[in-house]
Structures are given as C-alpha cells and as structure tokens.
Amino acid sequence: MIWKIGFFEIEKDWEKNLYLKKFKETLKEKIEDTEIYFYEETLNENNVKRFRDLNIIIIHAESKINSTVVENLVDTKLLITRTTGTDHIDVLSCEKKGILVANCPVYASTTVAEHTVALMFALARKLKIAIDKNKKLDFSRDELMGIDLFGKTVGIIGTGRIGSEIARIVYGIGMKILATDVSPNNELVEKYKVKYVDLETLLKESDIIIVMVPYYSQTHHLINRENIKLVKEDAIFINTARGPIVDIEALIWALKNNKLQGGIAMDVFEGERVLMEFQNNLINGAFTAEEYERALKTLSLLNYSNIIFTPHIAYYTKEAMERVIDWVVENISRFLVCQVLPFQYKFYF
Template sequence: MKKIKVAFFSIPTKEKNYLNKRFDKNKYELYFFKDNLNSGNSILKEIDVLSVFIYDKVDKEIIDKAKKLKLIATRSTGFNHIDIEYAKKKNISVCNVPYYGENTVAEHTFALILALSRNLHKAYIRSQQSIFTLDGLRGFDLRGKTIGVIGAGSIGVHVMKIAKGFGMKVLAYDIRKNHILEELLDFKYVDLDVLLSSSDIITLHCPYNEQTHHMINMNNIHKVKKGALFINTARSGLIEPAALYYAIDKGIFGGAGLDVFEGEELLKEENQMLTKNVPIQNVEALLKRNLLLRRENVIITPHMAFDSHEAIERILDTTYENITSFFENKNYYKVV
C-alpha cells in the first residue's frame, strides 16, 4: 500500500514528536521542517499533503511545484497566507483549525490590558533596577470601564465574559448580530464609529480579509475616545500602520498592547539585515517596531496569544483529524 506523504513546515521539535505519535506510520510518511516553507525544497514534488503555519506563504509558485498535492492543512484559523482561489482551480482542498484558542487568546488579551492598566511592565523594569518608587505607576480600575470588542465571534465572546467578571460595560461591533447572545451576556451591538468614540479599551478579534483591511485608519482614528487603550491580538492588517503610530504619538491611544504588528514575520531575519539585500519597506517596518518598543505605554509580545500547551495540542489534534478525515472521506474543517 502506497503511503500518504505529508510535509509539515514551521514545526518545532515538541510538535513534531506529538504528531509522530498520532499518525499511523503504516499509512503515512511524515516529513518535518523547522524552517518556513520555501519553493526550493525538493520534497514539494513528492507530497500529498502540505501543512503550514501563518508565516508560510502558499502561493501559485508553491502550488505549481507540488504536482501531487491534494490537501493544504494550515495549523491556524486564518488562511490569508494561502492562495485559496488558485488552490481551488487546481482541485486542491484547504482546511484550517477554526476553534482552538478562544479562551487562550482572550486570556492573553486581558494579560495585556491588565499590564497596561496597572503599569506592570514599568514596575517590573524598575524592580529589576532596585527602584521601588510609586511615581508614575498609578493605574486605573477596570470596573465600570467600557470595553469595545471588534469581532464578536468565539474569541470575542470569551473576552466579553471575562470583562463581565471585572464589572465592565461591553460594546460590540460585528457584521453578524446574535441578539440572543447580546441579551444573555448583557452587551450592546453598536456601529464601529460609536464603539471607537465610547470605549475606554478597544480590542480586535475579527478575521483579516478584504472587508476588514485597515478597518481602523487615518479617516476614523480621530473618532477614538481620547486616551483609550488599544489591544490587537488578531491581525496587524486590521489597523492602518500610519493610524496606529499617529494615535500613539498624539496620545489618542493612552497605551497599546500588540501581539501582532507590521513586519512581525521579518523578526527572524532581523539579524541578517546588514548582510543581505532586503526591501526598504521591510527595514522601515522594523525601525517603526523599534520606535514602539521605546515607548513606556506600548507592550509588544511576539504573536504568542495562541501559544499555550492546551491550545497547541488542540491545533495539532485538529490538524491530524483534518488530514486523516480527508483521506477517509469523513467531515473535516474544509475552507475550499
């Protein structure tokens, strides 16, 4: 019996070991690569399944190289890193992991909110320098404040539940409205402009696509309530970079917690910037990131909101089930 060949890219050793234990080696032949996907890898010509992460761009060139490819299994909810239309044209199925980190990302969201509202990051740095003065460290209560949740899906709902535990008021913006949920969780759907102008904290939890691209931008950034905290654990493309830097610089945002940011995929290349030619826009993105890091009211984390032990296991389990179900003609999380 011919084995099904599966290649995993951007896969750490621990995740490799976990997947190795799950797959039946009599049916599947597995290949693991720590590095990002690249068109020069010869294994592409042989594989039936390609499993990738968010920094692996599956474009027309990759798809054309993978002549035997039947399934692309992304280990993420988002799939904007995959040329969906071209895959469909080539009769290649695409699947994702729609549910894995609802509570995980919501918890990280509040970690950022609490760090900013109580100046924990500043206090930690001072304590490392044996400075214990309270000057400049006074924070504010979350109780009674209004949080605006942009994207009231599974993650957004968990954020709302946590917010209610803190005694916060909740506003939500979403193109789909669930009024039963609105009544049960005691929040209110509002237009985006109303949310921006009324929220003490603005947090993003919607997918990135053509409709949500730069949904917060230079045209509406002035509608934000002065001094609001801005939290982004979703995708950097949801806010126009110029608007983000402007709002922080002018004090429109009183602080920002960013788990995603412009040019985050370049961080692995940062140490090589002086030794190889890179597009000027990449250098500019990293310079802007470094400017943000110098600000006391900005916290940047390295796209880690999803990264808990439990969430990673859920991602790997769903990926395994997607792949095996595809070849067993069972239901799986199909995108196309």
C-alpha cells in the first residue's frame, strides 16, 4: 500500500526540506511506500473533497476539522495537529469515524512560557508605549513609569506543562505565585512556593494574571463580565492560551471602568481567525456574524495605549519547530510500521 500523507499550512521551504530529510532518515527503504504532499492552505469544509484520499493528514491551528470535514475524509486513518490545543478539531467525530488523532503536548512548553514572561516584562516597563513615542520622535518620559516585578504577585490560571514553566521562571524573578487548577501540582508548591486558591481569590489578589488553561466547553469565557470586576485597577492581564477562554467584552468593560490599567497582552484572542485571514486576503464568508463581531471588538482594544497583540507566535521559535518536526515524524513512522501511536493522547471536551 502507498500511504498518501498531506501536510497543511506549510509555507517555508526549509520546513518542507527538513520533514523530507527526517522521513528519509527514519523510514529508510519504507519511504518508497509513501507519497508526501505539502500545501500552504488550511484544510476546511470548503476544500476537503480535494483531499479525501489522503491517509494521513497533518494540520496546524488554522485548519478547521469539524464534522463535515470528518465525513468527507474517506481514506484517512490518522490526523495529527502540530499544536498542543485541539479546539479546532471535532475529536469525537474523528473517533466515531475511526480516525486516530494526535496533538503535540510538549514541544513548546518552555517556548510559550518564555514568550508569556516577555509580554509581562514588556507591559511592566511600558515598552510598547515607549516604542510608539520614539517613532514620533518623542523621547520624553511621560507615560513611561514602569513597575518592579520583584515581590509582585502573579496568578497563573492553569498549571499544566506551560503553566508550570511560567511558575519556574517567575519564581526565579522573586515573584509570589498564586495558581488555580482542577488538579493542583504539589511539586510546584514544594519547589516554587505556589499557593493554590480559587479563581475569584486569584483575580482579586494578583498583580499579574496569566491565562494558561486548555480551551474546551468548560473553559469558554472562563474570564467574563462578572469575574473581571474582581481584578485590581493596576493589574496586568496576559492570555497566551486560547482566545475564547477570555470574553473580549470583559476586557473592554475592564478598560472602560479603570481596571487592568497595567496593560493587556494577548497572543490569542476572540476573532483571531477572522483577523488572520483578513490580513492574508483570504476572507471567503466562512465565518459567522458573531465571529466578525468578536473580531471588531478585539480590534477596538488597539485604541488603548498599553495593549500588546502578537499574532499567535508564542510557540514559534527555531528550536520548537525542530522539536515538533521530530515529533510528527516519530508519530507517523511508528504508525506506518506498527499501526499504533507511540503515545496515548488526552483530549478535553
């Protein structure tokens, strides 16, 4: 059997070449039993019929694998996402169709944590405001008084792999750490003096609030119009997890009511897919009215000076990309040889 393998959202030649190199090294003579295709486009319900004969599909965050897509994947046995989150995949539909699903839970834990802490420093020292002023040849210190992070309280919402890495880093800075999680990590308590509290207490007492939980039905708008009222006036807020965990209307309310004056940084946000496709001139009417509305409300935050957006790049470093390539090749190679995956994957519903 010739296995047809399709990679989506692959734009860089170096990435294609490294995948092919790794496959040749790992599969050796078995490489002759594969046909490997690379596509720059996403996989979605508008184009899935063109790819229904693929046996193994590898996607990234912008591909939308809903039930309609799954129904049209006639020959697919394995679906891999090069992300930790799986909110863009209808995992249950895949399971019903007999399609194995794998996500990449470990490749960017330190990478995302470092980006998150970088955003924290940038807000604490008003770097965006300073850069914007300098572009206008304004070198005054107006609006640029920052804060020390040493001794401040950081609240981490979710202490999985990435949240744990953030705890390690901020402990070294000399920060106090609050956390909330459905499964507290006792190792973090012992090593970094993390204090587990409920969400309301964390929001009330934290100087810096970091969202780091996975996105699924129970975390949708975990931060909302009601609990945002608990935060300090000068608190800093950072989301590098998933956009819909935070209700964009809650952040707008907070800013209008003199909350979160320390600033907001988001690598992910509601309406993200709309804004990304708009940037790439790919808008095709595939979004709902609510998605367009959320995107416009997200854009309205740009009217505030101490707001930082990064375009979903917290995971994006040279080292992390090399790790994810190794991981994808390992999973595919094991599947081709043994029809099983090397790891058991856990998903949230």
